[in-house]
Amino acid sequence: MSYGIIATLMFSSMMLLLLTGQRIFAVIGFVGAAAAVLLWGVGGIELPFTAIIKVMKWYPLLTLPLFVFMGYMLAESKIADDLYKMFHIWFGSLHGGLAIGTILMMVIISAINGLSVAGMAVGCTIALPALLSRGYDKAMVTGVIQAGSTLGILVPPSVVLVLYGMIARQPVGNLWMAGVFPGLLMAALFIGYIVIRCWLQPELGPPLPKAERDQYSFRQKLALGRAGLVPLVIFLSMTGLFLTGVTSLVESSAVGAVSSILAAWWRGGLTWKVMHDTTRKTLGISCMFFWIIMAALCFGAVFDGLGAVRSIETLFMGEMGLEPWQVLVLMQLTFLGLGMFLDDTAMLVIVAPLFIPLAGALGFDLVWYGVMYTITCQIAYLTPPFGYNLFLMRAMTPPEVTLPDIYWSVIPFVGIMLLTLVLIGLFPEIATWLPNHYYAK
Structure with missing residues (x-):
């Protein structure tokens, strides 16, 4: 045989x-x-x-539980509530302003967690009731929360990129930096869509009533800003120490975990229940990742050992005569197909032995390809019939939000993700410029 x-x-x-x-x-x-x-x-x-x-x-594997712990600590201690309240007040006067604030909150939550599930939990428990109670369209609301939460696996410190880096043998620092501009680009496209859609259909995202906006003085708004910037300070201190070479990747993750505990204590949210729930959830997620790796x-x-990668390369490029970019398109289409039935870690485990070496053999930059893979995973979270975020959203929404509502809500955001994927495929510098420029110094 x-x-x-x-x-x-x-x-x-x-x-x-x-x-x-x-x-x-x-x-x-x-x-x-x-x-x-x-x-x-x-x-x-x-x-x-x-x-x-x-x-x-694998010493760098210690980063996984530490980053997961940091994200859960900030969520469980209600620090994320302050963050949303800040955006809620600052952007409430605009049509679609609360939805824009939700996307910005998701960007910062992503920058302190690295997982999609934490963004979903924060969005559904904090943003969803506020948006629905103020007359926002339920399809707009559910689409914004689901799409925004997926930024957690692209914006550093993405746990998925850490996992990819370990399997693909690529530096995690390069992958993180490669995810910065694509993540910000996608968030900007989400916000652009919200602005245009609410300008064309103002009833989808009504502004906050003037009476509610006037409840807060300028001094109170500044105080909210200081409280909401705590997660951002944690992220900047953690990544700044790493990128300047003061700490290693593992040491930076430890700085983030300790900083989250101190922030929770400073806010008055550090209790035995918070510590217990955070530790238990961290243990469950970390063990799952270790077994998968x-x-x-x-x-x-x-x-x-079987030479499967070389066989596939010979089939596509020798017998079928395909160009490298054509093989890449087939690989991405396969990812999108698998994403309709599997989550991101499952796809990585299934195709990692085949697609990652094949992408390298075809001459593609594996750091750039890691970003392409991660964006495809984001799409997988939202694509029916078994998109992970679709069912998680259904479990957290009130009865008036039906599953068909949730399915329809993600269509424009999936289109934006596909557009981002195409843009990064056509212009790889969006992902590669920052790591190349930084490490060239």
């Missing part, structure tokens, strides 16, 4: 087992370990064992 057929059997077996509803890391790890034993005998068990040891020795490394080792 040829290696190409074996690789195909591995991939198809993995997809079939995923349909049974088993946990992703268990399926990936089992297929990889079983294939290693069947191909190379008892000695093949060294592959999964080596993958486990490699994970245990181990499974991906095991599966990838077998795939590399």
Whole structure:
């Protein structure tokens, strides 16, 4: 049996087992370990064992639980409430101003968390009731919150980019910096859409009543600004120390975690319940990521040993005669298809052994490709029928917001994400200029 057929059997077996509803890391790890034993005998068990040891020795992996802890601490201690109240008052006089403030809040929440789920939780518990109670269109509201929350996996310190960097063997600092301009570009396009849509249809985003705006003096607005800037100060101190070389990546994540505890204590929100809930959620998310990384490394080792990447490259570029950019388009279309059924980590684990080495073999910058992959993951969060954010939003919204409302609400934002993907594909410098310019110094 040829290696190409074996690789195909591995991939198809993995997809079939995923349909049974088993946990992703268990399926990936089992297929990889079983294939290693069947191909190379008892000695093949060294592959999964080596993958486990490699994970245990990966010092940068410590950043994952620390960044997750930082985000949950700021959310659980209600510091994010101050942030939203600031934007709520400052932008309330504009048509669609509260929706614009929600996007800006999501950018800052993303910059202190690195996960989409935290942005969704903050948006649904703080922004959603405020927007609906003030007459905002429910489709506009749910679309803004879902799209804004996805910025957490693109804007640094993105946990997804950390995971990608470890699997693709790329510097996390480069990936973070590569995600800055694309993330800001996407947020700006979201805001532009809100402004234009609410200008054409003012009833979708009415401004705050003048009586409510007049409740706050200029001094009170400044006080709200100081309270809302606490998360931004934490982010700037953490990333500033890292980018200036004062601290390593792991040390910077520790600075962020400790700073979040001090900020919660300063605000008066540091309680045993907050600490317990934050620690428990951090443990659950971190363990999930660790298992996924181990499974991906095991599966990838077998795939590399079979020469699957070289076979795919020969098929596309030799037998089919495709150009590298055509292969890239096919890869992205595959991502978009998988995104209708799987989340971002599942897609990374499934295609990492194949697509990341293939992108490198085709001559593409793997830092740039990491941004392309991450934007595709953002789209995956919002695409029916099984977009993760769609069901999370349905679980957190009141009964009057139906699932069809939620599905329709994401269409314009998915279109904006696709536009961003095309722009970065056509102009890679949007992603690569900042890391290249910074590290060139």
